[in-house]
C-alpha cells in the first residue's frame with residue numbers, strides 16, 4: 206500500500222474528526238449528489254489532502270481503465286474467464302447491441318418475454334390446473350438468486366399493487382418450507398425456480414419438495430408444468446426438472462449471481478411491482494452507472510465511498526462496516542450487502558494468485574434503525590473498536606405518520622453525531638458535578654459514561670424510497686465494491702470460498718444417508734464423526750424424524 210498514505214494515516218489516527226470541522230466548510234466540500242442520492246461524508250476521518258492522495262493512488266492503479274474494461278465486457282473475472290456485464294441489463298438497447306453484438310437479441314428477447322409473462326400473470330392469461338388465476342407466486346432461490354429480490358421486495362412494498370402475493374423461499378430448513386406452504390393454495394400458486402447453475406443443493410431440494418406438494422395437493426402430472434417457471438443459465442436442467450421451454454428465462458455467464466437482480470432473476474420483483482416500476486428500478490441503477498463512468502473521481506460517489514472504505518480498512522485499520530438503514534423498508538439491505546460485499550471481496554490473493562499484504566473486505570453487519578440503537582450500538586459507542594458506519598435514510602415517508610419520520614430522522618442524525626463527537630471523561634465529570642453529584646461519586650461513575658467518539662460515518666440521503674432511488678442505491682454499492690476489488694487487485698467476481706463447504710456437506714450427507722461413516726467421510730475430524738453418529742443414533746431411535 207502507498208507509503209505516503211500510510212504516513213498520513215499515522216497522523217490521522219491521533220486527531221479527532223471534530224478537529225477537521227474547525228474553520229472548514231466541510232459539509233459542502235465533503236458531500237456529493239448523484240442519481241438522486243446525496244452522500245454526506247464530512248464525518249469521515251479524512252482530510253482534503255488525504256482524499257486527493259487516495260484519488261491519485263487510484264489513478265496510479267489505472268482505475269479509470271479498469272472501469273471501462275468492465276463496462277466494455279473484457280474478461281475481468283479472470284479465474285472463470287468471464288466478462289462482468291450486469292450493468293448491460295439496465296443499459297439502453299443501443300448499448301446492449303454495441304457490446305453484445307448478436308447476443309443482444311437474446312437479452313432483448315428475454316426482457317420482452319419477461320414482460321409478457323408478468324402481464325400474463327397479472328391479466329390472468331396464465332392460469333393453473335383448475336383454470337383459476339394465480340394469486341400467489343413462490344420463488345425458490347438462494348444467495349444471489351434471493352437477496353436482491355428479497356431486499357427490493359421489502360423496500361418497494363408500497364409499489365406491490367398488483368394483487369399477487371410473492372413469497373420467497375431460500376433456506377433448506379424444512380421450517381422455512383412449511384411456513385411458506387401453510388399460507389398458499391396449490392391450485393393458484395405459480396412456482397418460480399431461480400438458480401443460475403440449477404445445481405444448488407438447497408434450491409433443488411426445496412423445488413423438488415414443492416413439486417411433490419403440488420402433486421399431493423391435486424395438481425396432476427400433466428398440469429404440473431402450468432405451475433412452473435424457471436430462471437437459469439442451464440435451460441437443459443430446468444427442462445429435465447419439468448419446466449416447459451416457453452417458461453424458462455435464460456441468464457448468461459457474464460451475470461454474477463449477486464449482481465443478477467437486473468436479469469430475469471428479478472422476475473418475482475417484477476411480478477410484485479409491475480414491469481413499469483421494475484424498469485424504473487433498472488433506470489435508477491443505469492443513472493448511477495453513467496455517473497460512475499463519467500464523473501471525475503473527486504465527484505464520483507462510488508469511487509469516493511470505495512476510497513474512504515479502503516482508508517478506514519487498510520490505513521486506519523478498522524475491521525468492520527456497519528450498515529444502518531433508518532428505514533423499516535430497507536431492513537433487508539444489510540443482509541444483501543453482506544453477500545455483495547463479503548462474497549465479492551472476502552479474498553486474500555491477487556488476481557495473479559499472489560498473497561496479499563493488506564486486508565480486504567470489512568466485516569459487514571447491520572440492522573435497521575432505530576432497532577440497532579437498542580442492541581449492538583452500545584459496542585460501537587463504548588468498546589475500543591471503531592466501527593465505521595453507513596447511515597441510510599429517506600427524507601419522505603410513504604405514510605402519514607409524520608411524527609414517526611421526524612423521530613426516525615432525529616435519531617439517525619443523533620447517532621452519527623454521537624459516534625463522532627463522543628463524550629470525554631472531563632465532559633462527563635463536569636455534567637455529573639453540575640447535577641449535584643459528589644466528586645467521589647462523579648469520578649467513580651464518569652468512566653462508565655464516557656463515549657469514545659471519533660467513529661467515522663457516511664450518511665446517504667434519499668428523497669424518497671422508490672424504484673429509481675433503490676436501483677441507484679444498489680448500483681452505488683455494486684460499484685463501490687468493484688472499485689475496492691480493483692484497488693486491492695483481487696477478483697471480486699468469483700466465490701471459490703463457498704466450494705469446500707459444499708463438497709464436505711456432500712460427504713457428511715452420504716454418511717447420514719448410509720447410517721454409517723462412509724469412506725468419503727473418513728478424513729473428517731473425530732468431532733464431526735461423533736456428531737454424525739449422534740444424528741444417526743437419534744434418527745434411528747426416533748424413526749418419525751428420519
Ligand code: F6P
Nearest residue numbers: 347348349350400401402405462
Ligand atoms: O453461495 C454461493 C453461490 O454460488 C452464490 O454466489 C450464488 O448467488 C448462490 O450460490 C446461488 O447459486 P445459483 O443461482 O446457481 O443457485
